[in-house]
Amino acid sequence: MVEARTQAARLWNLQRQGQVGTLAPIDGHEAVVAATAHALDPTHDWILPQYREPLALQRFGPEVLEQYMLYNIGHPDGSRFPPSVRVAPLQISLATQIPHAVGLAWGMTLQDEPGVTTVFFGDGSSSEGDFHEAANLAGVLKAPVILLCANNQWAISTPLHQQTAAETLADRAVGYGMPGVRIDGNDAAAVFDAVDEARQRALDGGGPTLIEAVVYRLGAHTTADDPTRYVPAEDLEAARRDDPIERLADHLVGLGLWDDETRSAVEAEAMTRVDEAFERAIAQPLATDAIFDHCFATDTPRMARQRAALLDGAP
Ligand SMILES: Cc1ncc(C[n+]2csc(CCOP(=O)(O)OP(=O)(O)O)c2C)c(N)n1
Structure with a gap:
């Protein structure tokens, strides 16, 4: 989680220097993404990201960072993952990765492949037709898919209450005949448990699960956004007091498993890794x-x- 946030900060600076294109920082989503990746099996399961998650998916292969850097400099190879890495390319066209995830999950069932697919999307994406069509099909087919909605309260500048009249996004699962689970997305352990349980259900033939992980977007939507124009300062301040990284850090400090020195070392390593990946990316020929x-x-x-x-x- 610390590594992903550090790398995102470095990439933000590279974008400001004109070295990489527009990108979406992970800030606030770290627990959802990292804990999900840890609850899954990289040799059998698949992850289909939106665009905010890749930095925390490195458990599925160090290539993920390499691909992400290539993607950010506009290199077409950034969307061509090696077959051994079960992570789909980033998806900017909202919600289009959700039908892909359901199709992939169904295909795995047809081919008797053990494993599940997990697809990330946001609260805004859950208003797209693709979400509803894919969720409906997943329910009918009992596809082994985890629909992981990171509800960060905003779709760029559109707040959740303008997105849906539903009380919760998890409630929508009822209409598709699947369990809907609402969890605190700032709690890495809660995310791990929810994904683990959904995965087991899918492997046992119980079909899909919709997980709504409630978080707050702590940074800008993308490098092209100015959230100070629409995010109430007091809401952001309250969210910062419940930062997922600090929450887990406090817990680990209590257990004697984390301290400032360890954190500095992780940050320094993350910085080196992202810089080296960037250097390798720009050294690739690009027509x-x-x-x-x-x-x-x-x-x-x-x-x-x-x-x-x-x-x-x-x-
Ligand atoms: C089909 C489509 N419509 C509109 C957009 C423009 N757009 C990019 S991101 C975004 C908001 C997405 O919000 P959400 O799904 O909640 O994810 P978040 O960025 O908050 O993580 C919009 C409307 C797009 N990329 N694709």
Whole structure:
């Protein structure tokens, strides 16, 4: 969790220096993501992230950090994970990863593969048609999928109460015939237990679970956002007092398993790791017109004109 936040802070600075593109910091989501990754089995289970989680998914393979750095500099290989890493590429088009997760889970059942898929999405994404269609299908098929909604109270500047009239997001599970569980997403142990239980149910043939992990977005939506224009300062202050990292740190200090020295060492290592990954990423060859690759099998006439103009150095 500390590593993910440290790396996010470093990436924020790199973005401000124009070295990487727009990205979404993890701040406030660390317990949800790290504890979920630890409750899953990287050799059999799959994770389909949205865009805020990757830094905390390194348990599924050190390649995740490498891919994330490539992705952030706009390299197409950033979305091409090695087959051994059971993490899907980042998804910016909201909720489109949810039907993928259900399809993947169903496919695993058809092929008798032991394992579950876990898909991350936010409160805002839970208003998208893709969420509802995928949840409905998952319930009907009893697909071994965990629908993990990190409710951070905001979809950019849209607050939760403008997103849904439902009392809780977990309540929506009833309509799809699956258990809905609402947990404190700042409590790493609670997240671990909820994911562990949902995973066991899925492996036992009990089908999907919707988990609503309640957190608060502690940073900006992305590097392109200014939350001071809409997040009430007092709400943010209250949320900071319940920071998931500090909560777990307090607990571990009480057990004699964590101290300032350990934290500084973790932060320093994280900084080195992210800087080294960045250096390796920018050393990868990247064609000037790579941005046009992988959109269509053949460029449309308009894209062909744009590609030619870019290669000519024309405006
Ligand atoms: C289909 C689609 N519509 C709109 C957007 C623009 N958009 C990007 S992030 C975002 C808010 C997402 O909020 P949420 O799902 O709660 O996740 P969070 O960013 O808060 O983690 C919106 C509307 C998009 N990326 N994709």
